[in-house]
Amino acid sequence: MFEPSGERASTSQSGRSSSATSVKTQDTLPSAGFNVAALAKIGEQAFQRGELVSAELVALTYGALVRQLFLDYQAPEDVNEELERIGYNIGLRLVDDFLARSAAPPCRSFQATAEIVARVAFRMYLGVSARPANFAADNTAYSILFDTNPLAEFVEVPDAVANTLWYSNIFCGVIRGALEMVQFSVRASFTRDMLRGDECNEIRVCLLRELEETVPLDKET
Amino acid sequence: MNAQATSEGAPVVLLDSAVLDFLLMELVAENTASLLPASAAGFGKPDAPVRHGSVPAPLWQRPRKPQHLHTTSENDQGTEALTTETLALARVEEAGFYVGERLGPRVPRVGALAGNPVSELDALKVLCRDLWRTVFGKQVDSLKTNHRGVYVIFDASFRWLRHVQELPESVGAPSWYCVFPAGLIRGFLAQLGHPCTVQGVCEPAPPSAVFTVRMHSSSAPDSETVASEPRQT
Numbered sequence: 001m002f003e004p005s006g007e008r009a010s011t012s013q014s015g016r017s018s019s020a021t022s023v024k025t026q027d028t029l030p031s032a033g034f035n036v037a038a039l040a041k042i043g044e045q046a047f048q049r050g051e052l053v054s055a056e057l058v059a060l061t062y063g064a065l066v067r068q069l070f071l072d073y074q075a076p077e078d079v080n081e082e083l084e085r086i087g088y089n090i091g092l093r094l095v096d097d098f099l100a101r102s103a104a105p106p107c108r109s110f111q112a113t114a115e116i117v118a119r120v121a122f123r124m125y126l127g128v129s130a131r132p133a134n135f136a137a138d139n140t141a142y143s144i145l146f147d148t149n150p151l152a153e154f155v156e157v158p159d160a161v162a163n164t165l166w167y168s169n170i171f172c173g174v175i176r177g178a179l180e181m182v183q184f185s186v187r188a189s190f191t192r193d194m195l196r197g198d199e200c201n202e203i204r205v206c207l208l209r210e211l212e213e214t215v216p217l218d219k220e221t
Numbered sequence: 222m223n224a225q226a227t228s229e230g231a232p233v234v235l236l237d238s239a240v241l242d243f244l245l246m247e248l249v250a251e252n253t254a255s256l257l258p259a260s261a262a263g264f265g266k267p268d269a270p271v272r273h274g275s276v277p278a279p280l281w282q283r284p285r286k287p288q289h290l291h292t293t294s295e296n297d298q299g300t301e302a303l304t305t306e307t308l309a310l311a312r313v314e315e316a317g318f319y320v321g322e323r324l325g326p327r328v329p330r331v332g333a334l335a336g337n338p339v340s341e342l343d344a345l346k347v348l349c350r351d352l353w354r355t356v357f358g359k360q361v362d363s364l365k366t367n368h369r370g371v372y373v374i375f376d377a378s379f380r381w382l383r384h385v386q387e388l389p390e391s392v393g394a395p396s397w398y399c400v401f402p403a404g405l406i407r408g409f410l411a412q413l414g415h416p417c418t419v420q421g422v423c424e425p426a427p428p429s430a431v432f433t434v435r436m437h438s439s440s441a442p443d444s445e446t447v448a449s450e451p452r453q454t
Contacts, residue, residue, distance in 0.1 A: 052235035064316035
């Protein structure tokens with residue numbers, strides 16, 4: 001269903017280098033007291049420290065997963081939902097890995113999560129630069145923009161589902177799961193996707209509520 | 222070929238390995254969820270609500286069971302349980318095949334081989350050297366063959382088993398995590414023109430893995446028994 005085309009790889013890689021600095025036009029961008037360059041550096045260092053694998057392998061594996069979900073669920077809406085759920089499961093655990101390895105400053109406010117997720121986490125795990133933008137006036141929502149999506153290499157979404165499927169919807173789940181573990185209950189959703197011809201990828205993150213610190217129930221047993 | 226140019230000309234794009242680790246775990250969990258006892262419901266289970274501290278799971282995220290899970294029952298034993306396990310893992314294996322088949326031409330030095338017939342032994346050598354390095358970051362530790370179409374690949378510290386060293390019973394057997402790479406190997410060899418079956422097991426202890434490759438049509442003249450042996454015996 002998702003045949004690798006092999007042709008897209010070269011074009012979409014061009015935006016890979018540090019585009020974060022060039023597109024900082026939003027005046028309203030509150031960096032929540034963080035030094036943006038320092039955050040990018042933290043992310044880059046964590047990325048370099050980590051063990052790396054070929055992005056092609058990851059993209060193909062993700063493609064295989066999406067393909068299976070399609071065979072199982074048929075309807076693209078259901079696939080979106082499942083991807084989000086799988087991402088959520090990943091996010092819940094990924095956050096531990098992130099906090100342990102990234103050495104990122106703690107997220108004390110919802111705004112701060114925007115900076116950390118976009119500038120450190122995207123850099124650290126995906127090696128791409130993302131940037132937070134479009135903060136809501138009351139600071140309950142923001143967008144994460146990124147130009148390069150390693151998961152979407154080689155992907156051609158069939159026309160029939162091109163407007164219903166969010167191919168990389170797993171990101172939304174990961175963000176939701178990870179932020180939930182740092183006490184922010186959010187809803188994340190794609191609003192723009194380069195696979196649909198948009199000029200960049202945009203994930204909208206909306207704060208539902210802040211959670212209270214509670215002693216967590218044991219999760220794994 | 223454009224794909225070749227990108228895999229050999231341009232710098233190889235890399236991601237953090239945690240991304241792949243988590244994806245594989247979810248891939249296995251997704252397909253084997255029905256095999257685990259209900260009490261062991263963990264994060265990866267589609268049919269169990271995820272338990273977490275303070276947030277109730279909102280309705281819009283509650284997963285639905287895919288069709289293939291309806292047909293499996295959890296408390297059957299013996300052959301029934303065995304077939305459901307084989308079925309579930311066959312899907313993981315198939316996913317691996319899908320990846321291996323497509324990854325093959327992108328592996329360094331394999332693209333150059335495309336179009337030319339590759340002998341069985343050469344294919345295995347490329348597999349053990351180049352594919353392994355691309356995928357697992359090292360070469361295999363040993364490759365043995367009986368010269369009748371059976372090859373045994375041994376890796377003493379298999380990358381994808383590092384994190385399943387202390388695997389509780391509740392999340393399945395370590396060998397489950399060898400099924401995807403087995404499919405990957407099969408896909409890779411198929412793409413080089415050598416259809417085969419591959420069985421991956423975790424032996425003798427978790428960080429090591431053994432993959433047994435059985436060629437469907439061995440170039441060796443006397444390959445009487447190995448050729449038609451069924452998979453997953």
